[in-house]
Amino acid sequence: MNAFEKLAQMRRDLEEIRRELTQPNPSEQITEADRAILHDRVSRAIKALSPHG
Numbered sequence: 001m002n003a004f005e006k007l008a009q010m011r012r013d014l015e016e017i018r019r020e021l022t023q024p025n026p027s028e029q030i031t032e033a034d035r036a037i038l039h040d041r042v043s044r045a046i047k048a049l050s051p052h053g
Contacts, residue, residue, distance in 0.1 A: 011046055011050070014046045014049070018046065021039045
């Protein structure tokens with residue numbers, strides 16, 4: 001796997017994490033404020049890994 005493929009895989013993984021953050025799980029011990037912060041940070045990471053980011 002070359003560097004570009006690794007970056008693409010990381011981006012897909014982050015997109016999956018972001019999707020999970022939009023669907024609250026009652027068993028998680030995380031506040032909505034923390035969830036919003038995590039969502040923002042994951043979104044920034046995805047943007048940084050994007051070709052036009």
